[in-house]
Amino acid sequence: MKDLLKFDYTAHYNQPVSTIDNFYTSTRNIYFELKDDINLVYNDKGQGIARFNNPREIEVFVLNYEEFVKSLSPVFKNRRQVCDILLHTANEKQLLLCELTDTLETYVNSFSNDKGSQPGKRNKAIKQLQQSLSDLIAVPSIAYFIEKYSIKQCCFFNKQPKAPVTINAVNAFNRINNLSSNGFEMPIPEIEKFGFRFFEFWGGMEYAL
Numbered sequence: 336m337k338d339l340l341k342f343d344y345t346a347h348y349n350q351p352v353s354t355i356d357n358f359y360t361s362t363r364n365i366y367f368e369l370k371d372d373i374n375l376v377y378n379d380k381g382q383g384i385a386r387f388n389n390p391r392e393i394e395v396f397v398l399n400y401e402e403f404v405k406s407l408s409p410v411f412k413n414r415r416q417v418c419d420i421l422l423h424t425a426n427e428k429q430l431l432l433c434e435l436t437d438t439l440e441t442y443v444n445s446f447s448n449d450k451g452s453q454p455g456k457r458n459k460a461i462k463q464l465q466q467s468l469s470d471l472i473a474v475p476s477i478a479y480f481i482e483k484y485s486i487k488q489c490c491f492f493n494k495q496p497k498a499p500v501t502i503n504a505v506n507a508f509n510r511i512n513n514l515s516s517n518g519f520e521m522p523i524p525e526i527e528k529f530g531f532r533f534f535e536f537w538g539g540m541e542y543a544l
């Protein structure tokens with residue numbers, strides 16, 4: 336994927352070939368965490384934001400998609416909604432677009448402050464993921480690459496734990512229906528139209544590869 340971004344993506348959007356080289360890495364670690372910085376992958380619990388369990392030691396490729404886009408021209412990257420991380424496995428099973436945050440639950444949903452009504456981090460993350468998907472899939476070679484994967488997901492990871500809430504029996508049943516071993520699924524048509532599904536992860540929840 337890194338070469339598809341550096342050459343095909345840039346050619347599609349009439350950008351110079353990217354010269355950035357420090358936006359990707361790979362790991363086979365049984366447990367690892369991700370953070371959208373120069374290191375990307377961390378081995379110790381609590382160092383990153385997104386947590387992954389990789390018991391079969393599959394090779395996982397991690398790309399800082401936001402950093403890659405930042406390396407392009409100001410006209411292209413200006414006001415562009417971009418997610419943080421792109422992750423895919425060597426066995427062509429999972430391909431994820433990830434947005435990472437460490438935000439108090441109060442600010443995840445829509446809220447108001449002295450500047451008025453604010454959309455909240457979740458809504459912002461969905462727009463970032465949607466725009467990133469649209470930009471990637473518009474490149475034919477990248478669309479072909481993505482299509483090979485059997486599990487295609489957009490994931491919103493928040494390091495902050497979700498506070499327990501009191502819910503009635505019907506809501507509890509519906510919530511259990513949507514809760515998988517890999518996060519809490521939410522229907523987002525803007526993402527599903529690209530063949531992806533949207534999942535949220537809070538606190539210590541781990542993504543199982």
